[in-house]
Amino acid sequence: MRIATWNVNSITARLPRLLAWLESSGTDVLCLQEAKVAEAQFPFDALREAGYEAAVHATGRWNGVAVLSRVGIADVVKGLPGDPGYEGVQEPRAISATCGPVRVWSVYVPNGREVDHPHYAYKLQWFEALRAAVEGDAAGDRPFAVMGDYNVAPTDEDVYDRAAFEGATHVTPAERAALASLRGTGLSDVVPRPLKYDVPFTYWDYRQLCFPKNRGMRIDLVYGNGAFAKAVTDSYVDREERKGKGASDHAPVVVDLDV
Numbered sequence: 001m002r003i004a005t006w007n008v009n010s011i012t013a014r015l016p017r018l019l020a021w022l023e024s025s026g027t028d029v030l031c032l033q034e035a036k037v038a039e040a041q042f043p044f045d046a047l048r049e050a051g052y053e054a055a056v057h058a059t060g061r062w063n064g065v066a067v068l069s070r071v072g073i074a075d076v077v078k079g080l081p082g083d084p085g086y087e088g089v090q091e092p093r094a095i096s097a098t099c100g101p102v103r104v105w106s107v108y109v110p111n112g113r114e115v116d117h118p119h120y121a122y123k124l125q126w127f128e129a130l131r132a133a134v135e136g137d138a139a140g141d142r143p144f145a146v147m148g149d150y151n152v153a154p155t156d157e158d159v160y161d162r163a164a165f166e167g168a169t170h171v172t173p174a175e176r177a178a179l180a181s182l183r184g185t186g187l188s189d190v191v192p193r194p195l196k197y198d199v200p201f202t203y204w205d206y207r208q209l210c211f212p213k214n215r216g217m218r219i220d221l222v223y224g225n226g227a228f229a230k231a232v233t234d235s236y237v238d239r240e241e242r243k244g245k246g247a248s249d250h251a252p253v254v255v256d257l258d259v
Contacts, residue, residue, distance in 0.1 A: 001071070001100065001257045002026055004238075005147035005220055007033040007108070007203075007250035011066075014248055015043055019050055021241055025254065028071050029099045031106030031147040035064030042066070057095040064092050065108050065148070071100035082129040086110070086122045094130070101259045102228070103137055107148035112169035120169060123151070127178035131185060138185035138225045143259055145224040146187065149203075149250065152179055154189060157199055158218035170219065187223040190255055192235045200237045203250045211242055220253050231257040 004027045008014040011032070022030065035042065035058045042056050051070045057078040058064030067073060080094040096105040107130065112123040130146070137144040152175045156162040165171045183189070192200040201216025210216065222235070234256040242251040 001028050001102065001259050002254060003029040003031075003099075003102065003104065003145070003147075003257060004252045004254045005031040005033070005106065005149075005222060006241075006252040007149040007220060007248060009034050009248040009250065010036040011043065011064075012037055012041070013246065015046060017241070017246060017248075019046060021238075021252065022050055022052065022068070025238065025252070027252075027254070028069065029102065029104060030068040030252075031104055032066040032068060033064075033106060033108040033149045035066055036061055037064060055095055055097045057092040059092050062091070063108055065095045065106045067095055067097045067099065067104060067106050069097070069099040072098075074098045075103075080126070080129050081133050084122060084125040084129060086119065093126070094133075102143045102145065102257070104144070105134060105146040105148070107146060107150070109149060109151045111151050112175070115167065115169060115172060123169075124174055124178055127175075127182065131178075131182050134182070134187070135185045138187050140225065141227055143225070143228040143231055143257065145190075145222055145228050145255075146182070147222045147253075149219060150179070150221045151219055152176065153217050153219055154179055154221070158201075160199075160201070160215040160217070164215075170217065182223060186225050188226075188229050190222040190224050190229060190232055190235050192237045192253055195236055196239060202237055202253055204242060206249050220250055222253060222255055224255075228257070231259045233258050 202220035204211040
């Protein structure tokens with residue numbers, strides 16, 4: 001079974017590339033983030049023609065998550081129980097579903113913006129709610145994974161230059177403590193194997209030639225429970241999909257499972 005996570009940064013803008021990638025990659029289940037479209041405008045028909053069902057939690061031009069599957073979708077839960085919300089709004093940042101033998105969450109963790117911004121406090125509160133929501137499945141015997149754009153680099157090695165992020169979000173002790181707390185539920189980081197470079201970055205800013213210069217970050221993560229981790233046979237970042245006209249600023253993270 002091949003499962004992947006990808007922040008597409010607008011499914012409307014990325015649909016032709018998404019459909020081509022689904023066909024070429026042989027992916028069975030895709031956790032998708034930043035759909036940036038209302039659910040009514042989600043391309044269900046195009047995906048159905050490609051052989052995929054879709055469970056979607058999206059409300060408009062920001063955020064939005066989905067699970068695409070060609071091995072079935074069941075027990076869909078939209079939203080995060082205990083979601084703290086931001087400025088009174090519960091944003092569409094999490095969806096979970098059972099796809100064949102595996103249960104997955106597709107998550108788009110709040111960015112945090114700046115350390116002294118209210119969005120940063122919201123980010124940490126959201127992590128607490130996520131931990132509470134996944135604790136039961138994380139401890140279970142069924143393969144289970146929380147996949148998506150975490151907006152946190154787990155270690156200093158997961159950014160191209162730690163000094164460049166001094167005083168910024170994505171690398172703070174509190175954010176990394178939130179990741180550690182999530183791992184404390186029984187999840188582990190399924191780190192992609194290096195391909196072209198030693199560190200498997202997943203995100204490169206569009207600006208300042210960050211991709212050609214490999215000034216990236218590893219912030220798109222796959223956290224799996226024991227049963228999931230034992231089933232992993234391979235994991236990698238599809239860096240080729242970050243190339244060319246119309247690419248997302250994130251690359252897909254792919255995991256192969258023997259289940």
